[in-house]
Amino acid sequence: MPAPRVLYWFRTDLRLHDSPALAAALALHPSVLYPIWCWDSHYVYHARVGPNRWQFLLGCLEDVSRSLTILNPSSKLLVLREPAVTLLPKLFKAWGITHLVFEKDTDSYAKERDGKVMESARQAGVEVVVGPQSRTLWDSEEVVKANGGKPTMSITQLQAAGKKVGPIARPIDAPKSLPGPGETGLGGIEQTRPVVEEGVGDINAKYRSSDEASYSSGIAGPDGTFSVPTLEELGMKPATTHIRGGESVILARLSQILSNDEEWAATFEKPKTSPAAFEPQSTFLTSPYLHFGALSARYFYHRVEDIVEKRRAEKKAVSTPPVSLTGQLLFRDMYFAAQSAIGYPFGQTYNNAHFDIKTGLVTGGYEVDSAVKEQEFIRWREGRTGFPWIDAIMRQLKLEGWIHHLARHAVACFLTRGGCYISWERGAEVFEEWLVDHEAACNIGNWQWLSCTAFYSMFYRCYSPVAFGKKWDDNGDYIRKYVPELKDMPKKYIYEPHKAPLKDQREAGVMIKGDGSEADSDGIPLYPKPMFDFPTQRDICLAGMKNAYKVGLHGDHPKVLDGTWKELFPDEAEGPTEGRVGGPGGMTTFEDADGDEGHHEEPVAATPKRSGRQSKASRAPESAKKGGHKREHSQGTLDGAFVKKAKS
DNA sequence: CTGTCGTTGGGTCC
DNA sequence: GGACCCAACGACAG
Numbered sequence: 001m002p003a004p005r006v007l008y009w010f011r012t013d014l015r016l017h018d019s020p021a022l023a024a025a026l027a028l029h030p031s032v033l034y035p036i037w038c039w040d041s042h043y044v045y046h047a048r049v050g051p052n053r054w055q056f057l058l059g060c061l062e063d064v065s066r067s068l069t070i071l072n073p074s075s076k077l078l079v080l081r082e083p084a085v086t087l088l089p090k091l092f093k094a095w096g097i098t099h100l101v102f103e104k105d106t107d108s109y110a111k112e113r114d115g116k117v118m119e120s121a122r123q124a125g126v127e128v129v130v131g132p133q134s135r136t137l138w139d140s141e142e143v144v145k146a147n148g149g150k151p152t153m154s155i156t157q158l159q160a161a162g163k164k165v166g167p168i169a170r171p172i173d174a175p176k177s178l179p180g181p182g183e184t185g186l187g188g189i190e191q192t193r194p195v196v197e198e199g200v201g202d203i204n205a206k207y208r209s210s211d212e213a214s215y216s217s218g219i220a221g222p223d224g225t226f227s228v229p230t231l232e233e234l235g236m237k238p239a240t241t242h243i244r245g246g247e248s249v250i251l252a253r254l255s256q257i258l259s260n261d262e263e264w265a266a267t268f269e270k271p272k273t274s275p276a277a278f279e280p281q282s283t284f285l286t287s288p289y290l291h292f293g294a295l296s297a298r299y300f301y302h303r304v305e306d307i308v309e310k311r312r313a314e315k316k317a318v319s320t321p322p323v324s325l326t327g328q329l330l331f332r333d334m335y336f337a338a339q340s341a342i343g344y345p346f347g348q349t350y351n352n353a354h355f356d357i358k359t360g361l362v363t364g365g366y367e368v369d370s371a372v373k374e375q376e377f378i379r380w381r382e383g384r385t386g387f388p389w390i391d392a393i394m395r396q397l398k399l400e401g402w403i404h405h406l407a408r409h410a411v412a413c414f415l416t417r418g419g420c421y422i423s424w425e426r427g428a429e430v431f432e433e434w435l436v437d438h439e440a441a442c443n444i445g446n447w448q449w450l451s452c453t454a455f456y457s458m459f460y461r462c463y464s465p466v467a468f469g470k471k472w473d474d475n476g477d478y479i480r481k482y483v484p485e486l487k488d489m490p491k492k493y494i495y496e497p498h499k500a501p502l503k504d505q506r507e508a509g510v511m512i513k514g515d516g517s518e519a520d521s522d523g524i525p526l527y528p529k530p531m532f533d534f535p536t537q538r539d540i541c542l543a544g545m546k547n548a549y550k551v552g553l554h555g556d557h558p559k560v561l562d563g564t565w566k567e568l569f570p571d572e573a574e575g576p577t578e579g580r581v582g583g584p585g586g587m588t589t590f591e592d593a594d595g596d597e598g599h600h601e602e603p604v605a606a607t608p609k610r611s612g613r614q615s616k617a618s619r620a621p622e623s624a625k626k627g628g629h630k631r632e633h634s635q636g637t638l639d640g641a642f643v644k645k646a647k648s
Numbered sequence: 649c650t651g652t653c654g655t656t657g658g659g660t661c662c
Numbered sequence: 663g664g665a666c667c668c669a670a671c672g673a674c675a676g
Contacts, residue, residue: 153673154654154673155654155655156653156654156673156674157673269655269656270655270656271655271656272656273656275656321655322654322655323655323656324655327655328655331655405656406656409656413657452671456654456671456672457654457671457672457673458654458657458670458671458672459670459671460657460668460669460670460671461656461657461658462657462658463657463658464657464658467657467658467659468657468658471657471658542669545671546670546671549671549672
């Protein structure tokens with residue numbers, strides 16, 4: 001039997017250390033090994049990916065390529081500018097491939113894609129080896145099985161299930177040698193240009209100079225060498241973050257931190273790390289590396305756990321899950337397993353058996369259909385809500401692609417159940433676009449958590465846009481950094497600048513005025529007034545949440561599926577009404593101290609209905625649409641039991 | 649049925 | 663800085 005000719009397909013495992021899938025490829029004793037990366041049109045067109053994450057990914061690709069070349073000068077990462085689904089069947093033939101090897105991926109989209117690729121491999125007589133899922137501590141499907149087939153909805157469930165699955169695999173070493181690739185001639189293969197999915201559209205077009213740029217240079221790239229592209233080749237606008245991708249970057253930093261300060265690593269408690277810290281931030285910032293597989297979760301886990309065990313033996317203090325460093329990895333596994341169990345509906349309320357409608361109420365569940373809400377959403381996204389703590393966080397996110405976990409809590413709570421009462425799905429999309437560490441399972445899961453849609457339900461625990469930030473950063477240094485127009489505002493007013501007397505505003509060189517759409521007025525920098533009165537809005541949210549919990553609708557309820565659910569929420573169905581208070585969506589009016597008008601500008605035109613939501617739902621496999629975990633709505637509160645007004 | 653717990657709240661009082 | 667209250671969810675153990 002001739003020696004195997006192996007295609008190793010890198011995806012979200014952009015590393016050489018602790019890669020069981022790569023080890024499986026090498027265990028075949030291949031005569032040639034083609035390390036490839038395929039330009040996935042889903043990532044280019046349909047997933048929301050801004051320049052910062054693109055740049056991070058490119059850094060990871062370059063790093064892997066360099067490491068491959070170190071192992072074998074004739075090897076490097078072959079970047080193929082075409083999606084795997086159309087390209088691989090052609091490559092199998094052109095390169096005489098006998099085996100395709102890749103790491104298992106339980107992400108909803110990845111499962112669908114890999115299924116298609118495996119089918120085409122079967123037809124081509126190519127053997128497929130799916131390596132163990134190693135971006136998590138345990139295999140997500142095994143965790144689900146151990147959890148009785150149900151999604152893991154709490155950290156205790158995850159821990160119990162993980163225990164049943166078994167010990168977390170010890171990391172394996174990077175390979176010491178590597179076969180080179182064979183002939184890389186494309187032998188007349190025609191590039192199949194990816195198609196923008198109808199109804200979904202090219203979400204990232206705004207970041208590219210040309211729709212055609214990404215695939216215009218053919219499969220092998222502009223110089224025909226399968227090079228890692230640049231942002232320019234992608235037609236992408238420049239990135240703004242200082243965060244750089246790459247396995248060697250994170251391994252070096254991890255070693256440095258873990259050996260320099262074992263105590264810190266062993267006693268780490270997430271809730272005690274400051275969301276307001278910058279340069280340096282208060283946490284490791286491993287998340288983007290974990291997402292792209294530049295850092296193995298298992299390697300990270302065991303490096304930390306070894307230190308913890310050592311200190312435990314020395315009778316020194318250590319922290320434990322869920323607050324410890326390893327606890328953070330457990331949460332990640334919890335979300336991966338939940339996503340794996342639920343599939344497509346995980347990313348939405350619609351058709352999701354596990355999630356209540358709740359914060360989707362006022363937004364129609366699937367789209368913002370109120371001009372006021374849309375305006376609030378835009379102001380939240382762009383960091384001009386008039387709440388400096390919220391605005392600083394959103395501006396850091398947009399600029400750097402990363403914010404602290406607790407900062408994510410603050411802005412997510414504010415947008416959903418603790419401020420605007422806008423659907424978590426809108427916020428999740430912004431994070432998806434801007435985060436360098438965006439991980440669908442974790443992002444969706446955390447948004448559901450913060451909006452009290454799933455995983456968490458104590459909606460009366462609400463973050464204040466003033467008090468929470470002050471707790472960490474009384475002087476407001478974080479705000480001064482990311483909202484520079486407030487940099488000279490006295491400490492007394494830094495979290496609530498609209499309360500500053502005109503004299504203080506003048507001395508601080510800023511005027512608190514308007515809605516943030518104007519940067520300055522006659523050369524004087526402007527910072528907006530709060531877009532609503534927070535305490536009033538918080539009460540409205542609490543009342544809405546109480547009502548929503550009482551009704552207890554789930555995403556797979558017939559009335560949700562057929563769109564008639566609004567009948568059950570008469571207050572919300574009417575939409576925002578001027579001056580109405582006591583129901584979610586009521587437009588609040590308030591006047592501030594100096595008697596100026598409040599936040600109401602002319603409402604912008606309502607945005608058109610977004611096609612993405614519905615088409616994503618309709619794209620879900622039939623099994624997912626019909627299956628799922630039907631839940632009894634036994635409370636008998638569907639008719640007329642909603643709460644019209646919260647007791648105050 | 650009751651009581652307790654849940655990674656990370658806020659405000660007041662001492 | 664800690665104790666306690668606020669108004670109160672759902673999961674789980676007993």
